Amino acid sequence: MAVLVIAIGSIAFMQIHTVSALAHELYEKPLQISNAAQRIKNEIDALNRHLKNIAIQKSTKDLQDIPQVVKSSEKRIVADVNIIRKSDPKLDELLNNLTLEVKRWNSFSLESWQQLEQQNVELYATRTVYDGQEFVLSIDEKLEVISLQAQQDIVDINKSVAKIEEEARQLVIVIVTIFLGAGLTVASLITRSLTFQLQKLRRAMLAIADEKPNQSIPFLDHKEEIGEMARALAVFHDNFSARRDLETRLLQVVEAMPNGVVMVNADGIMEIINAQAEKIFGYDRVELLGEPVEKLIPSGAAKSHAHNRNSFFANPSPRRMGAGRELFGLRRDGTEFPLEIGLAPVETKDGLKVLASIVDITERRNADIALNESRERLELTTRINQIGVWEYMVEEGKLIWNDAMFEMYGRNKNYFTWDIQAWKQCVHPNDLPIVEKLFQDSIKNLTPYDCKFRIIQPDGTIKHLHAKAKIERTRQNQLRMLGTNIDVTREELALAKVHNVEALRSAIVEFSEDAIISKTPTGVITSWNIGATNMFGFSAAEAIGKPIKDLVFPPDLIHEEESLLAQVRSGIVIKHFETKRRCKDGRIINVSITLSPIKDADGNIIGVSAIKRDITETIETAKILAARKTELEFSNHELERSNKELETFAYVASHDLKSPLRGIAQLSTWIEEDLAANETNSVIEHTGLLRNRIQRMEKLLDDLLIFYRAGKVEGQMLEVDINKMVKEIFEIQNNKPGLRLEITNSLPTFTTLSTPFELVIRNFFSNAIKHHDKQEGIIQVGAKVLDDNFFEFSICDDGPGIPEKFQARIFGMFQTLKPRDELEGSGMGLALIKKIVETYGGRVTLKSTGRGSCFSFSWPQNIRRRQEND
Numbered sequence: 001m002a003v004l005v006i007a008i009g010s011i012a013f014m015q016i017h018t019v020s021a022l023a024h025e026l027y028e029k030p031l032q033i034s035n036a037a038q039r040i041k042n043e044i045d046a047l048n049r050h051l052k053n054i055a056i057q058k059s060t061k062d063l064q065d066i067p068q069v070v071k072s073s074e075k076r077i078v079a080d081v082n083i084i085r086k087s088d089p090k091l092d093e094l095l096n097n098l099t100l101e102v103k104r105w106n107s108f109s110l111e112s113w114q115q116l117e118q119q120n121v122e123l124y125a126t127r128t129v130y131d132g133q134e135f136v137l138s139i140d141e142k143l144e145v146i147s148l149q150a151q152q153d154i155v156d157i158n159k160s161v162a163k164i165e166e167e168a169r170q171l172v173i174v175i176v177t178i179f180l181g182a183g184l185t186v187a188s189l190i191t192r193s194l195t196f197q198l199q200k201l202r203r204a205m206l207a208i209a210d211e212k213p214n215q216s217i218p219f220l221d222h223k224e225e226i227g228e229m230a231r232a233l234a235v236f237h238d239n240f241s242a243r244r245d246l247e248t249r250l251l252q253v254v255e256a257m258p259n260g261v262v263m264v265n266a267d268g269i270m271e272i273i274n275a276q277a278e279k280i281f282g283y284d285r286v287e288l289l290g291e292p293v294e295k296l297i298p299s300g301a302a303k304s305h306a307h308n309r310n311s312f313f314a315n316p317s318p319r320r321m322g323a324g325r326e327l328f329g330l331r332r333d334g335t336e337f338p339l340e341i342g343l344a345p346v347e348t349k350d351g352l353k354v355l356a357s358i359v360d361i362t363e364r365r366n367a368d369i370a371l372n373e374s375r376e377r378l379e380l381t382t383r384i385n386q387i388g389v390w391e392y393m394v395e396e397g398k399l400i401w402n403d404a405m406f407e408m409y410g411r412n413k414n415y416f417t418w419d420i421q422a423w424k425q426c427v428h429p430n431d432l433p434i435v436e437k438l439f440q441d442s443i444k445n446l447t448p449y450d451c452k453f454r455i456i457q458p459d460g461t462i463k464h465l466h467a468k469a470k471i472e473r474t475r476q477n478q479l480r481m482l483g484t485n486i487d488v489t490r491e492e493l494a495l496a497k498v499h500n501v502e503a504l505r506s507a508i509v510e511f512s513e514d515a516i517i518s519k520t521p522t523g524v525i526t527s528w529n530i531g532a533t534n535m536f537g538f539s540a541a542e543a544i545g546k547p548i549k550d551l552v553f554p555p556d557l558i559h560e561e562e563s564l565l566a567q568v569r570s571g572i573v574i575k576h577f578e579t580k581r582r583c584k585d586g587r588i589i590n591v592s593i594t595l596s597p598i599k600d601a602d603g604n605i606i607g608v609s610a611i612k613r614d615i616t617e618t619i620e621t622a623k624i625l626a627a628r629k630t631e632l633e634f635s636n637h638e639l640e641r642s643n644k645e646l647e648t649f650a651y652v653a654s655h656d657l658k659s660p661l662r663g664i665a666q667l668s669t670w671i672e673e674d675l676a677a678n679e680t681n682s683v684i685e686h687t688g689l690l691r692n693r694i695q696r697m698e699k700l701l702d703d704l705l706i707f708y709r710a711g712k713v714e715g716q717m718l719e720v721d722i723n724k725m726v727k728e729i730f731e732i733q734n735n736k737p738g739l740r741l742e743i744t745n746s747l748p749t750f751t752t753l754s755t756p757f758e759l760v761i762r763n764f765f766s767n768a769i770k771h772h773d774k775q776e777g778i779i780q781v782g783a784k785v786l787d788d789n790f791f792e793f794s795i796c797d798d799g800p801g802i803p804e805k806f807q808a809r810i811f812g813m814f815q816t817l818k819p820r821d822e823l824e825g826s827g828m829g830l831a832l833i834k835k836i837v838e839t840y841g842g843r844v845t846l847k848s849t850g851r852g853s854c855f856s857f858s859w860p861q862n863i864r865r866r867q868e869n870d
Helices: 002-057 063-087 089-117 121-178 180-210 224-256 274-283 299-314 363-382 401-410 420-424 432-445 490-503 506-511 530-536 548-552 559-569 617-656 658-678 679-707 722-733 754-771 829-839
Strands: 260-264 269-271 327-330 334-348 351-361 386-392 399-403 449-456 460-475 479-487 516-521 525-528 573-580 588-599 605-614 716-719 741-745 751-752 778-783 788-796 845-847 853-860
Touching: 002 063, 002 089, 002 121, 002 224, 063 089, 089 121, 121 334, 180 224, 260 490, 274 327, 274 460, 299 334, 299 351, 327 573, 334 658, 363 617, 363 853, 386 460, 386 617, 399 401, 399 420, 399 449, 401 479, 401 754, 432 449, 432 460, 460 490, 460 617, 479 617, 490 573, 490 853, 516 530, 525 754, 559 573, 559 588, 559 605, 588 617, 658 679, 716 722, 716 754, 722 741, 722 751, 722 754, 722 778, 754 778, 754 788, 754 829, 829 853
Parallel strands: 741 778
Antiparallel strands: 260 269, 260 351, 327 334, 334 351, 386 399, 386 479, 449 460, 460 479, 516 525, 516 605, 573 588, 588 605, 716 751, 778 788, 788 853, 845 853
């Protein structure tokens, strides 16, 4: 009997030991994997919150911490990844992808940090709050897969435990049957106790795997191996609870987001609606959950939405919905409103979903409409008045004129060098010193510029101009002057005639409102009329016999007296010299002075006649008028430019877009005929052709929109390494392994508008790769300094070349050398290149004889933004 009991006990102990070993396997490696994955998740969330807090608060006080925080976080993540890799080598590929994604996110975060260092807070916020979330979501998805794999391992081992339990029962029955029936009672008690404990643990395991809340764990206080299993299961249960809490917090974040959030499944049924989405569409969420998303879309767009949704699910990726066109939503009250939508795919245990972020842009759209209407009115009014508008970029030495300036100065803008020296050459030599001094003083002291001077047109015509300007700093902290020129020739000539008439009517000098003063050639006052008394406050008795510079000259302008007297003594008549003088009460007034010599019978200069007019109010009025005229001229310029672009767009829309439309109409007729004849194969063929025509039409419209926007959307001024940019663009676009890139010399690194420059290079590469007729070939890129203002870049290939008879028209819109059925393309690439390059003052040339083509284009070394001039 004792031997039987020992044998049965030994067998039972062996089964318990086996189950214990399985439990260790269940909670040792999978538990390590789950804990490591959770730590990585917490690390990512902590870093993401840190970056977002800086973006939301728009504060740079934690700026220096970001690189160290990112580096420390990456080090801890790598340590946990190694723990997972050691526990389960089968996850190597997934872990490699996870590590790569973390590094990409860290690099993206450091790039955003560099923007923050440069004080580009808004760009940093946009990249961190929106673009950076794509990386975080991707990392979370991979961690979710790792956690699900650990849970699956637990389920598999649970099945093994259950199997071993069953085998233990059978083994005990066999042993009891073979040995004496007397041991049946003892063996039954031992097996029942063991089976009961294992069954309770198994039920607890399954409940945890099903994520049932508040699941209790039996045998936690047990001192044997059953207790160890129970305590390990309790740790795993705590991890599940933490995960559920994290999901709850995530839902709270979605609910609190300032954008509307809607989650839709593959059938278009709405599954999540946040509070902002309720506010935007005017529904309670209970009215939308379980309903098709087309309920929020106007009927016209809703018809094609199912097809668009299926296309997204077939090729899911985070992107903006309806790029390049206006989107509208439908409120509960039936009103339609403009909106912007961002789409992001979300992988869940129930399959792929799409998360839509929605922003109501009604206010922004209304503001744009009002701004455009105001601009049109201002442009129309400005065109009526001929006011020259100019801008001078101080650091660059660049001078920019509008068309009225060229007309006023009689200059051809095609031969204008756009610098300050070109303007100085137009100014009358006698006026240039004082004009230049006032100009430099304005820049040095950051004070308004106000000056009247003469110019000489190419045909010898002299004009009098009145120039005014203000000086300010741009958003890029560049110093610039914005000013106007007004032709005051008529006014000046009229004043001269008036002065001549007044000279002949000396009898009424005493009663003139102007100050009429005579003085010796050395500046001592000899006569002083009532107008002078009224203007300056000094009586004739107080003034006569005193040097005029001691009486009415401000201290900083005393030097003017000797200069003016010297000119008059030499026989020069000084007319309408505008300056400032001091009154008896200390006031400073603006005066216009005319000085002429007084001669005796022998022609000797014995005195100086001075006529002074108070022009303080006139100057103030002129400033107001000049400011208004500046606005009008700006509006006229914008309207003229917009009209030219609109004319080009209308021409293209009425000619080049008709061909695909006629093809679509013809194909639809063929399909009707095929359906009537029940020719199914022909219907399928013609439907495919119809889709091809529609896609071609969409491509034409997209390229036309890019062409229309060329030169308007410019991006940022950045320091660009052209070597690096060219290599990156070629690697992305090259779809022919045999083609290789050759950089013939060192390409420059300089500060420019990166977006339009990159668009030019991208289109040149696309053209060369697409039209190359061989599997192997070379595309060469080179650069040289053209002059002090421009670089010249060249892009050459050894492709089929371009016949000379076609070279003149390839830069036109929608021009292709091959039918689009042979080589897909809109024919807009070179036209777009030409427009961009010429927008910034460059030009594009082509050399092609026989095989190979070599395009060259010039690009300014110191580029300027069009918006700053607009």
